Amino acid sequence: MNQMTRTTITLDAELTEALDSYIARSGASNRSEAIRDLVRRGLNSMPAEKPSASCIGVVSCTVDQTIIGLEKKIRAGRQDRHEQVLFSTSIPIDHDQSFDVSVLLATVEQVNDYAQTLFLERGIKHGSTSLAPVEKNIQSHSHANESAKDHVHLKVRESF
Known part of the structure; x- marks a missing residue:
């Protein structure tokens, strides 16, 4: 079993009500379990790698x-x-x-x-x-009657 660390947080009434509503919908058995789940999800949503x-x-x-x-x-x-x-x-x-x-x-x-x-x-x-x-590509070309110059073009990538 993983060792747990006790952390105390303070929530306003509106956020507490929203957390309790999330617990009812998600099937979490208590606030600690729900907060652990939400923290995990939040951390996983950031591509830290x-x-x-x-x-x-x-x-x-x-x-x-x-x-x-x-x-x-x-x-x-x-x-x-x-x-x-x-x-x-x-x-x-x-x-x-x-x-x-x-x-x-x-x-x-x-x-x-x-x-x-x-x-x-x-x-x-x-x-x-x-x-x-996105990927930054530096290209050199001209627009209209201007002489060629380097500038950045962005290309949307499929994933990080």
């Missing part, structure tokens, strides 16, 4: 706009990665919440680092990351 692989990553989450300073932290996080961020937007949901999306061209490790830093902020919920493997 290919951290330097290039990808297009979509990072999305809901943001509680009432948390003072949170929007500034989000902007700073994107600004710190200005060479990776292709697109970002914030869509108002109601007076207090927004749905934020950022698209990055980076390595798997860089996208996951950004996502995990963001998702750990108080006021961030429903964080999700989607990764599409």
Whole structure:
């Protein structure tokens, strides 16, 4: 039998209710079992064996706009990665919440680092990351009446 480590976590009432609902649907016998399952799944969803692989990553989450300073932290996080961020937007949901999306061209490790830093902020919920493997190819050719120059073309790969 594996040795277990006791870890104490604090969940708000809404997350506790969602966890209990998951337990009822999944057949888990208790919260510890359900949390172990969810942690395993979360860790398996990140292709850690290919951290330097290039990808297009979509990072999305809901943001509680009432948390003072949170929007500034989000902007700073994107600004710190200005060479990776292709697109970002914030869509108002109601007076207090927004749905934020950022698209990055980076390595798997860089996208996951950004996502995990963001998702750990108080006021961030429903964080999700989607990764599409790409290969960068540098090609030299001309467009219209321009002279030939090197530039990057992306090719979507089947897998990492």
